[in-house]
Amino acid sequence: MEITHLHTTNWPNCICWKRQDPLYLSDFNERKMEHFGRIAYSNLRFKRFLDNVEGWQTDMGKTYIKFGRYRRRVTTYKGTWDSEEIIDAALIRRRSSHILATMMEFWYYENFQIKFCGTTDDIWYFCGGSWYGVSQRLPIGASVFREYDFGAKLPLFAIIGDKYPKEKRQVFAPLPRTLQEASHHILKKTKQRFVDPYLNRKYSLPHQIAAFEERDGMRVELSYMIPKDRLTENFETGEVSFWDGVFFFDQQWNDMYNDRQSRTFTLPPQNPAQNAAAQHRNDHLLVSRKVSVPQGRYHFSVEFMDQTSGLIGMVRDEKPFVYNQETFHLSDLLVGSDIQVKKALPEGRDDLIITPNPVRTFSQSESVFIYLELYDLQRDDFGNTQYEISYTIGKPEVDALSPTLFASQDLIETMGKTEINLESGQTDYIAAQGLQTGLSEDSEEDSSVFPDSDIWGETRVYTSGGQVHHIPAEDLKIKRSKDGDLTRTVTANYEGNREDDFTYLQIDVNQVPEGIYQLTVLAKDKQTDQTDTKYVYFRIVE
Numbered sequence: 304m305e306i307t308h309l310h311t312t313n314w315p316n317c318i319c320w321k322r323q324d325p326l327y328l329s330d331f332n333e334r335k336m337e338h339f340g341r342i343a344y345s346n347l348r349f350k351r352f353l354d355n356v357e358g359w360q361t362d363m364g365k366t367y368i369k370f371g372r373y374r375r376r377v378t379t380y381k382g383t384w385d386s387e388e389i390i391d392a393a394l395i396r397r398r399s400s401h402i403l404a405t406m407m408e409f410w411y412y413e414n415f416q417i418k419f420c421g422t423t424d425d426i427w428y429f430c431g432g433s434w435y436g437v438s439q440r441l442p443i444g445a446s447v448f449r450e451y452d453f454g455a456k457l458p459l460f461a462i463i464g465d466k467y468p469k470e471k472r473q474v475f476a477p478l479p480r481t482l483q484e485a486s487h488h489i490l491k492k493t494k495q496r497f498v499d500p501y502l503n504r505k506y507s508l509p510h511q512i513a514a515f516e517e518r519d520g521m522r523v524e525l526s527y528m529i530p531k532d533r534l535t536e537n538f539e540t541g542e543v544s545f546w547d548g549v550f551f552f553d554q555q556w557n558d559m560y561n562d563r564q565s566r567t568f569t570l571p572p573q574n575p576a577q578n579a580a581a582q583h584r585n586d587h588l589l590v591s592r593k594v595s596v597p598q599g600r601y602h603f604s605v606e607f608m609d610q611t612s613g614l615i616g617m618v619r620d621e622k623p624f625v626y627n628q629e630t631f632h633l634s635d636l637l638v639g640s641d642i643q644v645k646k647a648l649p650e651g652r653d654d655l656i657i658t659p660n661p662v663r664t665f666s667q668s669e670s671v672f673i674y675l676e677l678y679d680l681q682r683d684d685f686g687n688t689q690y691e692i693s694y695t696i697g698k699p700e701v702d703a704l705s706p707t708l709f710a711s712q713d714l715i716e717t718m719g720k721t722e723i724n725l726e727s728g729q730t731d732y733i734a735a736q737g738l739q740t741g742l743s744e745d746s747e748e749d750s751s752v753f754p755d756s757d758i759w760g761e762t763r764v765y766t767s768g769g770q771v772h773h774i775p776a777e778d779l780k781i782k783r784s785k786d787g788d789l790t791r792t793v794t795a796n797y798e799g800n801r802e803d804d805f806t807y808l809q810i811d812v813n814q815v816p817e818g819i820y821q822l823t824v825l826a827k828d829k830q831t832d833q834t835d836t837k838y839v840y841f842r843i844v845e
Contacts, residue, residue, distance in 0.1 A: 318556040325499045326615065328548045328563060328606045334497055341368045351426060362429045362490075366410065366417050370496040373410035373417075380406055415493055432489030501615055505714040506533060507707040508605060508616040509587070511661040513635035514624045515652070515676050516803070521624040522652075523594040524637060525549065526659035527605055527616075528587035530711045531570065535612040542569050544610040549592055552602040559601065560594050565610075578666035579844045583710075584640065591659055598625050616711070631679050631833040633826050638663055638839050639672040642807050652676075652805060662709050663841045667813050671841055673822065674807040681830035686800060689829040693794040694808065699821045699840060709819075709842050796829075815843050 323334040345364035350357055358364040406421040407430070420430035499505070510527035534543045544567040551560035576582035590607075600623040607616035626632055640660040649655055657674055665671050673694075680688040706712055797806075810822075823838040 321552065321556045322602075323497060325497075325501055326606065326608075327550045327561075327604055328546050328608055328615075333500055337371070337497060338368070341371060349427075354426075361427065363419060363427050366490060369490065370410075370412055370417075370493070371498065373412060375411040377409040377411070378406060379409075412496060415489065417489055429490065434489075434493070502714060504613055505615045505617050506530075507712050507714060508607065508618045509662045509707060509709065509711060510605060510618045511638060511659055511663070512603070512620075512622060513637040514622075515634045516626060516678055517595065520595055520597045523551075523596060523624065524591070524659070525594060525603075525605065526589065526591040526661045527607075527618060528584075528589055528661045528711075529607055529616055530587055531573075532586070533609065533612075533614050533616065533711070534570065534588070535609055535614075536570070537611055542567050546606075546608045546610065547590065548604075548606045549594065550604045550606070551594065551596055554600055554602075556602065559596050559599075562592075578668055580664045580666035580669060583662060583664050583844070584660065587662065587711075589659070589661070596624065599623075600625065617714070626678065629679070631677070631681070631826075631828040631831060631835060633824065633835040633837050634676040634678070636822070636824060636837050636839045637674040638841060639674060640665070640669065642672045642674065642809070655807070660841075663839070664709055665812060665841060665843055667815060667817075667843060667845065669812070671810040671812055671822070672807060673810070673824070673839070674805070675824060675837065676803065676805045677826055678803050680799075680802050680804060680828050682800075682802065683830060688799045688801060688804070689797070690799075690804075691794065691796050691827045691829060692806065693792055693825045694810070695792045695823045695825070696810075696815070696820050697823075699819060704819070704840060708840060812843055817843050817845060819843075 320332050320335040320338075324332045325334060342359055345361075345367045346358035348358060349361045349364040349367070351361060359368060408419045408421060408427065410417045410419075415434045416432055417429070418431040419427040421427040508527045508529065510525070512526075513524050515522045515524070534545070536543055544565070546563060546565055548563040549560065550558070550562075553559050570588075573585055576585050600621065602621050603619070605616075605618040608614070637657065638660050639657045641658040643656040645654045645656060652674075655674070657672070660672075677690060680690060682688055797804075819840060819842050821838055821840055823836060825834060825836050827834045
């Protein structure tokens with residue numbers, strides 16, 4: 304959103320406000336109110352009465368509206384300048400005449416600065432700016448705007464480190480060659496700035512979202528876990544009170560689903576856990592929801608606010624819920640810690656009780672449950688369908704995963720950097736972006752995920768009508784990938800009489816080493832040879 308758009312007739316209702324709203328649970332849009340406050344302050348503080356210029360029209364006013372209050376401000380006067388370069392660069396072109404600036408003011412933000420030159424009439428104009436701290440790879444004296452010869456004369460006072468060599472990397476980069484260029488780069492090329500007032504109170508929620516076709520729309524199964532140590536009991540009642548909200552928006556940020564609930568209850572006593580994974584799940588409060596929406600691409604937000612402590616758990620993401628209705632395809636994969644049937648011969652999702660596992664964490668003594676649906680299977684001449692499903696477990700095929708997949712983190716911490724140890728499954732905080740999976744193109748055979756000597760338990764695959772397929776360990780296909788890692792593949796063939804079917808599997812992982820894994824499902828319609836693939840991540844801990 305550029306400054307030029309802020310004062311049109313449409314900007315008060317701009318969709319950008321909803322996109323930037325830091326908390327949908329609140330009764331007002333904090334970002335929009337912040338913008339109103341910046342305009343009001345700019346008109347009061349920066350209005351030029353002598354030439355009747357509104358505050359929001361001044362260079363300082365435009366800067367304040369876009370970036371907000373500076374972190375630090377410094378004003379200097381001509382008498383304190385000791386370089387002839389400054390006087391030359393401080394000539395401001397205004398109409399056809401040059402006016403010599405007698406003052407300079409610096410506004411410092413987190414990673415950039417704005418410079419203004421002023422006259423004795425208290426009229427201020429842009430006279431430059433720079434980003435700093437952007438890249439440690441820039442050589443000392445290099446400009447973030449263009450390359451300069453460090454040995455040559457530099458415009459303005461950008462390299463004050465000449466007097467203090469040890470501080471050269473901490474000061475500002477050289478300015479562009481013209482003041483007009485400086486104004487263009489800093490004001491227009493720097494993104495608007497907004498400081499989330501709730502940032503220090505926010506933490507991430509481990510969550511899982513899976514979409515399934517249903518009539519003319521989509522059934523979205525959403526589950527998330529709130530760490531119990533983030534919940535605060537009321538001192539007088541011993542109860543926990545919180546606001547819980549789920550919000551879905553289409554691509555134009557129109558409300559498609561909006562539900563806020565206030566809940567109060569007493570936390571049940573914690574059951575003893577049999578293993579570390581169960582303990583990890585018991586340390587959280589599980590919340591599950593089903594949401595029906597039309598097909599489309601959605602922005603969604605899950606928000607949870609403790610009414611006693613004010614801590615806020617949050618999930619925000621964008622996800623498409625669109626499927627091709629003309630070809631065979633799969634639903635998302637739903638990871639659960641347990642699946643129970645309501646009747647002996649389940650015929651659909653409503654006949655199952657699924658306990659989701661948003662933290663995706665299992666012990667070796669537990670089973671991994673996966674639920675999925677298949678759509679648009681083709682019938683043969685006798686009205687039957689035939690399909691094949693392969694399940695493969697191996698190392699993740701990506702270099703980095705979000706640390707919030709398996710545990711809650713303060714949002715400020717997620718701006719930092721983490722690494723995961725594939726052998727231990729533990730997370731370490733280091734200087735590397737994201738959750739590193741430690742993938743290497745030069746893996747040795749003796750570092751395989753699955754040693755050849757491992758004996759696997761059986762896999763049970765459940766299909767519609769209550770059919771159970773037992774695949775013993777000796778029928779599992781163990782193959783070595785190109786980088787030396789072993790993967791586990793299970794393939795089964797099915798026959799049915801439905802164009803849309805469902806299945807779920809129970810995987811025994813008692814011999815799977817600790818670590819993070821990717822479960823990939825490949826399904827094939829044997830009538831058309833059409834295939835589709837889905838995958839999820841899960842973690843094994845002792």
